Amino acid sequence: MNLAGVRGHDAAVVSDQEREAAVIAPVVDGGQEPSILFTKRADHLSDHPGQMSFPGGGREPEDSDLWRTALREANEEIGLAAEEVDRVGRLDDIRTVTRYSVRPFVARIPDREYEPGDQEVAEIAVLPLSEITNLDNYESERRDHPYYGEIRLHFFYVQGYTVWGATARMLVQFLELATDWEMPPEVDRVVDPDAEFPV
Numbered sequence: 001m002n003l004a005g006v007r008g009h010d011a012a013v014v015s016d017q018e019r020e021a022a023v024i025a026p027v028v029d030g031g032q033e034p035s036i037l038f039t040k041r042a043d044h045l046s047d048h049p050g051q052m053s054f055p056g057g058g059r060e061p062e063d064s065d066l067w068r069t070a071l072r073e074a075n076e077e078i079g080l081a082a083e084e085v086d087r088v089g090r091l092d093d094i095r096t097v098t099r100y101s102v103r104p105f106v107a108r109i110p111d112r113e114y115e116p117g118d119q120e121v122a123e124i125a126v127l128p129l130s131e132i133t134n135l136d137n138y139e140s141e142r143r144d145h146p147y148y149g150e151i152r153l154h155f156f157y158v159q160g161y162t163v164w165g166a167t168a169r170m171l172v173q174f175l176e177l178a179t180d181w182e183m184p185p186e187v188d189r190v191v192d193p194d195a196e197f198p199v
Contacts, residue, residue, distance in 0.1 A: 001034045001129060003027070005177035006089040006106045014093035014101035022070035022103045023056025025091065025174055026080070031111040033128055036171075038163060039077055039116070040123040052125070052163045054104065054170065055080065066103045077121045078114040085109060091173050095148075096166050104170045106178075127158045132171070133181040139188040143195065152187060155198060162199045 026037040038052045055074040063069040067087070074080040086108040093103050114124045131137055137157050145151045154168035163171060175181040 001027070001178050003088050003106065003108075003178050006091070006174065009089055009091070009177055011090040012092040014095055017095055017101040018099045019101075020059040020066060020069070020103070021057055021096075021100045022059065022066040022073070022105065023054040023170070024070045024074050024080075024085070024109075025054050025104050025106045025170060026074070026109040027088070027106065028111050028126055029086070029108040031126075033130060035111075035126045035128050036132065036174075037078070037109065037114065038125045038127060038161070038167070039121045040125060040161070042120055042122045050122075051165055051167070052161055053167050056102070056104075057120075058100070067105060070103070070105050076118050077116070078124055079117045080109060080114065091170055091177075094166055094169055102166065102170075104174075106174060125159070125161050127161065127163075129179065131158045132156055132163075133175060133179055135181075135184065138184075139198075140184070141198075142187045142190045144193045153197075154183075164197070164199055 028035040028037055039055055041051050041053055055077045056070050057073040059066060059069040071082045088106045088108060091104040093101050096102055116124060140152055140154050142152050154164060154172050156163040156168060172183055
């Protein structure tokens with residue numbers, strides 16, 4: 001893993017959505033091998049219940065900028081203190097189906113135990129980069145979306161977890177910037193717009 005590509009990336013900005021949010025894509029530093037931390041959202045949430053995500057959430061009026069949003073939310077969700085975070089860079093802003101623009105920051109965080117800190121987080125999963133980048137654990141599909149048009153959805157199956165949706169879109173860009181992982185040129189399948197998701 002080489003984070004220089006993330007550090008030098010000129011990230012695209014999205015500013016046409018109703019609401020703003022920010023997340024931290026946390027690279028766990030100092031363990032046996034590079035890993036990425038994800039949270040599993042609680043099943044009772046109205047938006048994206050049970051999905052894997054990066055720590056983060058919606059911007060609040062007291063947040064001076066989106067980096068402060070990401071730090072505040074990561075502290076609330078996994079107990080990550082601001083002084084523990086080594087900010088590396090940014091990925092492209094993305095639009096979500098819930099009409100958010102989400103700003104993903106990449107940061108190094110310490111290799112320690114993290115505990116869910118609020119009711120939005122059901123679990124914390126630290127997944128090895130070697131398994132995330134194994135193409136045997138990846139598949140994708142193409143479908144028409146009523147809001148975005150034709151889209152490619154990514155699915156990473158690692159240690160019983162499935163990373164997909166907006167988080168997988170961010171993850172794909174991170175992997176392409178920081179590792180030698182390359183998205184396969186062809187999708188595994190083309191599905192109807194109303195087809196069931198494979199999760």
